[in-house]
Every structure is written in structure tokens, then in C-alpha cells.
Amino acid sequence: MQDYIEVEYRSGRLGYYLNPDNLPINPEDLIIVDVERGEDIAQIVHMAVPREEPDGTGKQYKIRRLATEDDWEKLRNIGHEEEKAANTFMEILERYPFEMKLIETIYQFDGNKLTFFFTADGRIDFRAFVRELANIFRTRIELHQTTGRDEARRLGGFGMCGCQYCCSSFLKHFNQVTIKMAKDQNLAGNLSKISGPCGRLLCCLNFEEDFYVEEGRDYPVIGTCVEFKGAKSMVFRIDVIAKKIYLSSDDQVITELDPTEYAKLKVISIPDLEPCL
Secondary structure, three states: OEEEEEEEEOOOOEEEEOOOOOOOOOOOOEEEEEEOOEEEEEEEEEEEEEEOOOOOOOOOOOEEEEOOHHHHHHHHHHHHHHHHHHHHHHHHHOOOOOOOEEEEEEEOOOOOEEEEEEEOOOOOOOHHHHHHHHHHHOOEEEEEEOOHHHHHHHHOOEOOOOOEOHHHHOOOOOOOOOHHHHHHOOOOOOHHHHEOOOOOEOHHHHOOHHHHHHHHOOOOOOOOEEEEOOEEEEEEEEEOOOOEEEEEEOOOOEEEEOHHHHOOOEEEEOOOOOOOO
16 A cells, blocks of 8 residues: 555545656645646645555546646636636526536646536436537536535535634535434434534534543443442433533432542443333
């Protein structure tokens, strides 16, 4: 397994390259690289990522050079071409019976490919639409239907924490976020408060999940029945941050204990092992 240089293209896609010529490159440098159809510009994300091969085809592409002043100038002007392409896209779309929301338009650096990122309700047969776009722009056209999370990443914005969206700043890979993570962190009560603008659970729930799982091993399982002051109570909530365990009696009286106090109680039953009668 070799270490590859991980780069991010302007489209948001990640690529992996070797540096056999030992070019003097560093993280966040802009470089010109070979791609499947020509060359593109990319930014270095990581200098050493272990991988068996750079992509599924096994073909390795080369890093051509560091971006020059001419490349920087071209990069500053390419946005105008993408804006014109987006306007043309919307004008042509009006003649078709389906609805699409255009999110972003990206030219490959050498102009050999033009990619339109959009969202739409359901699947769309846009083959005729793509052919018309190809006839107008005289280059390879790709249409990518994106998800809500990808739309948020491309549009950018600020979350309820006051910081820029993780997905549009530093997060390069979307990890699965589940409702179990919210439950582990005592945050499952109101899903609207732990959902992002994309409508999905906040990506940051994944960041601290390992901590809550590790700390939670020293706490009882929710639903555990214990004997407290001669009566039966049930563990209905734990708080690993405050180091508290909350018991609920049959008459709904809530008692707050710390782990040391809880350890002195007699366990009557544990969920999934025997019912709490």
C-alpha cells in the first residue's frame, strides 16, 4: 500500500496522485493534474494518504506542475464563463417540461468538460436536454443530481453554532449520522434542533460519538430497574457530561444520582435480559 497525495478538484471531487518527480508541493497548494479527459486544477488536501490504488480503474494520473501566474489568472476568469453557462442552462431549461434547481456550474480547467450540479424531485430523463447543451457548448456535458447535504456544502452558509458549515469548510467526507448518535448524546428529544439546513441530522453529531460511547460504558443501560429507598425505580436518562444518572419511580418522582451513589444500589433487572415487572 502506497501513500498518495489527496487533492480536491473545484467540483468537490477528491483525487489521488503520486509525486515521482518530487515536486516541491505543500498542503493547500494549487496544482495542475492529469484527469480522465485532459487536465484540471486541484488543491492539495493531504500529503500522505495510504491507498492500494488511486481509483477503481487502477490507472494512475500525473501531477503536471504547480499552478503558475497564468493559471491563477485563468482561474480568476473562469468564474465569468461559468456564470454565462449557468444563464444559458436556465434559458434552455424553460423549454423542457421538468423542473431542476441549478446549484453550481463547474468548468474543467482546460474546458474539456462542463458539469452542472442540480437538485430535483425524483429522477429526470434529461438525455435530450444534455444533447442540446452539448451542441451549444461544444464540450462534454455532465449533469449531477445532488443530495440535500451536497447542496448545503456547495451553497455554504452558517450553522446554529455561528460557524461556517462543516461540510463547506473542512469536512471532505460525509460520514453516516444516525438517530442512535443523537440518543447517545441525549439530543433525540427535538429532531428539528439537531437537523441542519439540508434537512438531515447535523454532521457534528458524529464528531463526539466515540466520546459518548466510551464514557457511556461506565453507566447503566436506559431502562435498568433498581431498588432505591426500598422501592423500585428505573433509569430513564444518563448524562455523561454532568456525570449524572436519573431515576424515575412508579409515581414519576425523579431522582438525580452520581455514579458513585448509583453503584451502591441493587439492580433488579436490565433491559433485553429480563423484563422490568
